Amino acid sequence: MKGNEAFAEAAIRAGADGYFGYPITPQSEVMEYLMAEKPHERTGMVVLQAESEVAAINMVYGGAACGKRVLTSSSSPGISLKQEGISYIAGAELPCLILNVVRGGPGLGTIQPSQSDYFQSTKGGGHGDYRMIVLAPSSVQEMADFAGLGFELAFKYRNPVMVLSDGAIGQMMEKVELEEQRPRFTEEEIIKNTPWATTGKTKNRERNIITSLNLDSAKQEQHNIDLQKKYKLIQEKETRFELINCEDAEYLIVAYGTSARLSQKAVDLLRNQGIKAGLLRPITLFPFPTEAISKLADRVKGILTVEMSAGQMVEDVKLAVGCRVKVEHFGRMGGIIPSPTEVVEAMHKKIIGG
Amino acid sequence: MANITKEEIRKPENLVYKKTDLLTDKALSYCPGCGHGTTHRIIMEVLEEMDIQDKTIGIAPVGCSVLAYDFMNIDMQQAAHGRAPALATAIKRLMPEKFVFTYQGDGDLAAIGTAETIHACNRGENIVIIFINNGIYGMTGGQMAPTTLPGMKSSTSPYGRDTHLMGNPLKMTELVAQLPGTIYVTRQSVHTPSNVRKTKKAIRKAFENQKLNKGVSFVEVVSNCNSGWKMTPVQSNKWMEENMFPFYPLGDIKVNTD
Ligand SMILES: Cc1ncc(C[n+]2csc(CCOP(=O)(O)OP(=O)(O)O)c2C)c(N)n1
Ligand code: SF4
Ligand SMILES: [Mg+2]
Numbered sequence: 268m269k270g271n272e273a274f275a276e277a278a279i280r281a282g283a284d285g286y287f288g289y290p291i292t293p294q295s296e297v298m299e300y301l302m303a304e305k306p307h308e309r310t311g312m313v314v315l316q317a318e319s320e321v322a323a324i325n326m327v328y329g330g331a332a333c334g335k336r337v338l339t340s341s342s343s344p345g346i347s348l349k350q351e352g353i354s355y356i357a358g359a360e361l362p363c364l365i366l367n368v369v370r371g372g373p374g375l376g377t378i379q380p381s382q383s384d385y386f387q388s389t390k391g392g393g394h395g396d397y398r399m400i401v402l403a404p405s406s407v408q409e410m411a412d413f414a415g416l417g418f419e420l421a422f423k424y425r426n427p428v429m430v431l432s433d434g435a436i437g438q439m440m441e442k443v444e445l446e447e448q449r450p451r452f453t454e455e456e457i458i459k460n461t462p463w464a465t466t467g468k469t470k471n472r473e474r475n476i477i478t479s480l481n482l483d484s485a486k487q488e489q490h491n492i493d494l495q496k497k498y499k500l501i502q503e504k505e506t507r508f509e510l511i512n513c514e515d516a517e518y519l520i521v522a523y524g525t526s527a528r529l530s531q532k533a534v535d536l537l538r539n540q541g542i543k544a545g546l547l548r549p550i551t552l553f554p555f556p557t558e559a560i561s562k563l564a565d566r567v568k569g570i571l572t573v574e575m576s577a578g579q580m581v582e583d584v585k586l587a588v589g590c591r592v593k594v595e596h597f598g599r600m601g602g603i604i605p606s607p608t609e610v611v612e613a614m615h616k617k618i619i620g621g
Numbered sequence: 622m623a624n625i626t627k628e629e630i631r632k633p634e635n636l637v638y639k640k641t642d643l644l645t646d647k648a649l650s651y652c653p654g655c656g657h658g659t660t661h662r663i664i665m666e667v668l669e670e671m672d673i674q675d676k677t678i679g680i681a682p683v684g685c686s687v688l689a690y691d692f693m694n695i696d697m698q699q700a701a702h703g704r705a706p707a708l709a710t711a712i713k714r715l716m717p718e719k720f721v722f723t724y725q726g727d728g729d730l731a732a733i734g735t736a737e738t739i740h741a742c743n744r745g746e747n748i749v750i751i752f753i754n755n756g757i758y759g760m761t762g763g764q765m766a767p768t769t770l771p772g773m774k775s776s777t778s779p780y781g782r783d784t785h786l787m788g789n790p791l792k793m794t795e796l797v798a799q800l801p802g803t804i805y806v807t808r809q810s811v812h813t814p815s816n817v818r819k820t821k822k823a824i825r826k827a828f829e830n831q832k833l834n835k836g837v838s839f840v841e842v843v844s845n846c847n848s849g850w851k852m853t854p855v856q857s858n859k860w861m862e863e864n865m866f867p868f869y870p871l872g873d874i875k876v877n878t879d
Contacts, residue, residue: 284715285711285714285715287711313711313714313715315710315711315714317707317740318736318737318740319736321704321707321736321737322704322707322710322736322737322740323707325700325701325704325707325708325711325737326707326708326710326711327711328698328700328701328704328707328708328711329680329698329700329707329708329709329710329711329712330711330712330715332698332708332712333678333711333712333715333716335715337711337715351701352701352704355701359699454716465678465696465697465698465712466678466696466716467674467675467676467677467678467695467696467719468674468675468677468694468695468696469675470675474690474694474695474696474697475696475697476690476696476697476698476699477697477698477699478681478690478698478699479699480687480688480699482688
């Protein structure tokens, strides 16, 4: 299955209630797959092609505010359009799933894969102090797995979750194991699980209001303080990463998504040369595995980050490491995927010999 | 007469008017004389009469009525500026048995939210759209709206709207009436008791239409913004009759509910 299709199928199986999207390469397969699958007949799931990404994310807001499991997908330019909506969703603390199959920018850029939306995804993107939980799949299997995990985390924390993929993983074909179909929640279950949702004011409860507005500054400050507490809790509980060959590593690569795949090959090549290299692959980009990187910084001689961008995640790695060891970035831009040999060369030039 | 007590006066049989329980006790944030408050009241009266408080989800816009959820005692969502029809689309599709309505000003619905309005109407979403057209951006201090009349002064058209420079006013209601997805399109006002009765009837019809499952019911309420127009409430109502109604004539534009 293609990564995009695996994500779509997994979303149906995760009991999604609604998908709202707008076509853009390289993620159009998500909606195409959903439409072809007739989820309306399979599970009762609503799939709607919206008039724009702006409308789609606001449909997600409306559905999420009803306690429904809703999602949208897009690629970089479309995700930019969604930023206002994402900020409102974060402000109103609504759970939802957003897939970004990143392509190269800025502007219309290229339809080829890129990782240049790291800042946008992990540092805000829209206005205000908010965070999304950001999951970075590096295989088709993870594209599928993160649909279910994304919903779980979104509802656990009443927070938007972004699956930050890229054009390579979205388009790539791999074998995938899918979860069994999970039934969609009934209205009774939704009322029980999400008592805050706008399901219609019954006599036995106060009305439910979903808003991100507080005209009283003291209240808005308190709301921000509460949000920050939640983000801190997420950092404590939900940081995920994978360590490959790190036990005896003297040189560390930090990379996620497609870059992690080719960096793993680079680690093998370096090991063949007798260099003890290891890879730390962040699975959550927010929360970022700061502590794990910090611990490794005490024992390695240098760290190379590999990203398909001008160097975005490298800033977070530097924050984790401080000045203890050298941290350098290597990347390609504009839709070019670096080769493992290029990574090996960069390790020699920038870290080992530099 | 003289020895009637307060308690006797308050007996249920002497009651001539009672605020609906679907309006909260919170004091309205609107300027005295503004049409928003009256429109809120009649929507809530309709929901009470139809006994659908527990089945209704309302959407507040960005504009003076952003706090509509403070006054309407129903489940409500607050939308980003102009996006209410997108929210309504999803809510109604995910919960088709509920009654869903948006409440939007002219800046919200006919400027920044034009795309969402047109497409929700064109798709024939089974929702009610209440459109408060006061020809101005009330909330942000009286700037020109897409609906501002030719020659009309606003804070961003201080010498009057020059249509050559600033474009022509947009008749959104006539526009959406052209679309196959709308089944009921009407323009009303709430500045006199008889107009209030007519508008209430129109709003009732719009909500009843949701049971038909056939498309959008769109109710424009031509309203005053005495503050933005820099008039007294009485002057503003007179000005509205003399200037707004000739350009935005009241009455049904499309009734396609059979
Ligand atoms: C994205 C965005 N742009 C601009 C604003 C500022 N703003 C708030 S209300 C408003 C105009 C509202 O006018 P209208 O919809 O006519 O409502 P009224 O206040 O007249 O009832 C504007 C421009 C905003 N809140 N969000
Ligand atoms: S500014 Fe205008 S629209 Fe807003 S409450 Fe006052 S009169 Fe009404
Ligand atoms: Mg207005």
